Amino acid sequence: xxxxxxxxxxxxxxxxxxxxxxxxxxxxxxxxxxxxxxxxxxxxxxxxxxxxxxxxxxxxxxxxxxxxxxxxxxxxxxxxxxxxxxxxxxxxxxxxxxxxxxxxxxxxxxxxxxxxxxxxxxxxxxxxxxxxxxxxxxxxxxxxxxxxxxxxxxxxxxxxxxxxxxxxxxxxxxxxxxxxxxxxxxxxxxxxxxxxxxxxxxxxxxxxxxxxxxxxxxxxxxxxxxxxxxxxxxxxxxxxxxxxxxxxxxxxxxxxxxxxxxxxxxxxxxxxxxxxxxxxxxxxxxxxxxxxxxxxxxxxxxxxxxxxxxxxxxxxxxxxxxxxxxxxxxxxxxx
Amino acid sequence: xxxxxxxxxxxxxxxxxxxxxxxxxxxxxxxxxxxxxxxxxxxxxxxxxxxxxxxxxxxxxxxxxxxxxxxxxxxxxxxxxxxxxxxxxxxxxxxxxxxxxxxxxxxxxxxxxxxxxxxxxxxxxxxxxxxxxxxxxxxxxxxxxxxxxxxxxxxxxxxxxxxxxxxxxxxxxxxxxxxxxxxxxxxxxxxxxxxxxxxxxxxxxxxxxxxxxxxxxxxxxxxxxxxxxxxxxxxxxxxxxxxxxxxxxxxxxxxxxxxxxxxxxxxxxxxxxxxxxxxxxxxxxxxxxxxxxxxxxxxxxxxxxxxxxxxxxxxxxxxxxx
Numbered sequence: 001x002x003x004x005x006x007x008x009x010x011x012x013x014x015x016x017x018x019x020x021x022x023x024x025x026x027x028x029x030x031x032x033x034x035x036x037x038x039x040x041x042x043x044x045x046x047x048x049x050x051x052x053x054x055x056x057x058x059x060x061x062x063x064x065x066x067x068x069x070x071x072x073x074x075x076x077x078x079x080x081x082x083x084x085x086x087x088x089x090x091x092x093x094x095x096x097x098x099x100x101x102x103x104x105x106x107x108x109x110x111x112x113x114x115x116x117x118x119x120x121x122x123x124x125x126x127x128x129x130x131x132x133x134x135x136x137x138x139x140x141x142x143x144x145x146x147x148x149x150x151x152x153x154x155x156x157x158x159x160x161x162x163x164x165x166x167x168x169x170x171x172x173x174x175x176x177x178x179x180x181x182x183x184x185x186x187x188x189x190x191x192x193x194x195x196x197x198x199x200x201x202x203x204x205x206x207x208x209x210x211x212x213x214x215x216x217x218x219x220x221x222x223x224x225x226x227x228x229x230x231x232x233x234x235x236x237x238x239x240x241x242x243x244x245x246x247x248x249x250x251x252x253x254x255x256x257x258x259x260x261x262x263x264x265x266x267x268x269x270x271x272x273x274x275x276x277x278x279x280x281x282x283x284x285x286x287x288x289x290x291x292x293x294x295x296x297x298x299x300x301x302x303x304x305x306x307x308x309x310x311x312x313x314x315x316x317x318x319x320x321x322x323x324x325x326x327x328x329x330x331x332x333x334x335x
Numbered sequence: 336x337x338x339x340x341x342x343x344x345x346x347x348x349x350x351x352x353x354x355x356x357x358x359x360x361x362x363x364x365x366x367x368x369x370x371x372x373x374x375x376x377x378x379x380x381x382x383x384x385x386x387x388x389x390x391x392x393x394x395x396x397x398x399x400x401x402x403x404x405x406x407x408x409x410x411x412x413x414x415x416x417x418x419x420x421x422x423x424x425x426x427x428x429x430x431x432x433x434x435x436x437x438x439x440x441x442x443x444x445x446x447x448x449x450x451x452x453x454x455x456x457x458x459x460x461x462x463x464x465x466x467x468x469x470x471x472x473x474x475x476x477x478x479x480x481x482x483x484x485x486x487x488x489x490x491x492x493x494x495x496x497x498x499x500x501x502x503x504x505x506x507x508x509x510x511x512x513x514x515x516x517x518x519x520x521x522x523x524x525x526x527x528x529x530x531x532x533x534x535x536x537x538x539x540x541x542x543x544x545x546x547x548x549x550x551x552x553x554x555x556x557x558x559x560x561x562x563x564x565x566x567x568x569x570x571x572x573x574x575x576x577x578x579x580x581x582x583x584x585x586x587x588x589x590x591x592x593x594x595x596x597x598x599x600x601x602x603x604x605x606x607x608x609x610x611x612x613x614x615x616x617x618x619x620x621x622x623x624x625x626x627x628x629x630x631x632x633x634x635x636x637x638x639x640x641x642x643x644x645x646x647x648x649x650x651x652x653x654x655x656x657x
Contacts, residue, residue, distance in 0.1 A: 015484075015485055015488055018485050019485070019488070019489060019490075022489065022494075023494070023497075026494065026497060026498060026501070027497065027501065154371075154637060154640055154641065154644075155633075155637065157584075157636075157637075157640055158584070158633050158634075158636040158637035158640055159629075159633045159636075159637075160588045160591060160592060160632060160633070160636070162591065162592060162595040162608070162611065162612070163611065163625075163629035163632060163633060166611070166615050166618055166625050166629070167625070167626075167629065169618070170618055170619070170622055170625065174618075174619045266487070269487075269488065269489070269490055269491055270491075272490055272492070272493075273490070273491055273492030273493070273592075274492075276492055276493065276496075276596070277492075277592055277595065277596065280595075280596060281615075288493075291493055291496070292496070292596065295496055295497065295500045295598075296500070303497055306493070307490060307493045307494065307497060310490040310493050311488070311489065311490045314488055314490055315488055318488060
């Protein structure tokens with residue numbers, strides 16, 4: 001199991017390098033000029049100096065290398081320093097935002113918890129709703145529950161988050177007034193009342209994202225359960241007198257989870273895309289919102305780092321799914 | 336009469352009683368049984384026709400400003416609110432500049448559908464090419480599939496946002512604001528959504544490649560190109576069609592999402608996503624401006640998804656005929 005995990009970890013390195021290269025080249029090949037906003041009265045030699053000050057004077061590979069070093073070597077050191085009070089990163093050049101001239105990662109550290117909190121919660125909520133639905137509709141195939149479940153998941157598939165978001169705001173925030181329409185990230189939870197407030201403001205963004213997840217995962221769960229329910233080992237388990245709930249919830253479920261875990265892992269990029277839209281709709285100041293702001297302000301280092309941060313999150317979650325895969329299916333571990 | 340006897344009797348017939356029917360007739364028979372798919376297919380046809388010829392039926396210019404008749408509510412509002420400002424001239428109302436909502440929905444729908452279809456075809460051709468190459472040529476399999484996995488773990492929406500924002504000016508200058516944006520959005524959506532098709536096509540090709548008819552074709556000296564064109568592609572048409580419906584749905588949603596986030600087409604060029612985004616700030620007063628384009632997107636995607644579901648059942652010989 002340990003070697004399996006380590007092998008997966010090593011495989012993640014070229015993936016991350018490839019993604020960083022794609023992002024870097026995409027920004028590099030873009031025809032936009034970061035100096036386009038500078039007034040025309042500024043003489044060209046001053047402009048040249050400004051370009052160099054932004055770090056644009058160096059050739060391509062040097063800049064790529066520096067960015068990779070900054071991201072993978074200096075920023076972790078800063079994180080280490082903040083945690084243990086050491087001074088490894090002192091005086092080293094960090095990734096600076098062109099907008100604020102402050103390190104990008106400091107802003108990411110401020111905003112990442114909001115994104116992870118909303119995205120993570122919604123993914124977990126979505127999966128927790130989806131699994132029982134999938135299991136039950138497979139167990140009672142073509143029942144009323146199954147038919148309506150299929151219909152609802154179809155709708156969940158089809159309604160994009162930028163429609164469900166405003167729709168929920170319209171119904172629950174404007175008409176009924178149950179939940180606030182804007183997510184207040186400065187809210188501190190310290191007692192029961194403030195916890196209730198936090199819960200109420202989280203319900204809508206989480207539900208918007210969870211709807212998509214639920215729709216996808218419950219369909220996968222249903223299909224995979226259906227494949228397994230007709231297998232011989234299920235008949236054996238029943239024949240030897242195991243109670244029905246153990247047959248379904250232990251024997252069949254564990255085997256059916258394997259493709260579902262893949263589906264969960266493959267859904268992660270989509271959920272981060274949905275998170276950007278949800279953050280815009282509910283005005284959550286997470287990293288998706290920060291990415292949009294940086295994009296519109298032509299703040300290339302921030303864009304580069306934020307896009308890559310999202311990629312890192314995706315790769316990390318995929319890694320977790322891979323390891324889970326190994327836990328569920330011993331054959332994969334020894335492959 | 337037992338089943339055994341029936342079989343023997345059928346064998347004694349000089350000619351089969353039923354005329355032989357083609358594979359596509361079987362597919363159509365199975366497809367017809369799926370009510371959702373039939374409804375989805377007809378709705379998709381209807382909405383495609385509506386956005387294609389709607390302009391000639393509903394001849395109001397979608398860009399025409401009519402400031403006296405601004406903020407007209409849809410005609411159905413009169414049912415529960417007698418004082419609402421409604422007009423038969425604008426059955427779905429007008430926006431805050433007096434532009435007709437129905438005309439905008441028609442024109443916006445045409446953009447959304449066009450982007451969806453072209454991006455889907457682009458994604459399908461890339462996906463099929465990569466899938467066929469990886470499945471047929473063993474040497475290419477490893478690198479191409481590794482590449483597909485890498486692309487699958489890319490953060491698609493952030494990259495789309497970055498690409499559209501950064502390349503917008505250049506393409507606008509070269510091809511004009513609308514065509515440039517169309518090329519850009521179709522390009523980026525197509526280039527980032529081919530991976531599922533490639534995987535499915537590859538696995539089908541891998542299974543087909545070992546079948547006797549391919550071995551036979553190879554043994555009489557058919558070139559790989561001809562084998563792929565004549566024998567393999569016709570046999571993978573069904574998974575390709577199913578992923579085409581998925582791709583169409585994804586492309587329509589992605590285009591709308593980009594428009595919603597404000598990086599889509601120019602402001603005077605309506606699409607469903609942008610109409611929705613523009614309406615969000617005043618949705619407490621004019622909920623229909625969010626509902627109508629939102630419903631249009633959702634219903635189109637829903638019908639495409641149902642169509643795909645029915646196609647999958649109809650094209651799968653293991654399910655067909657059950």
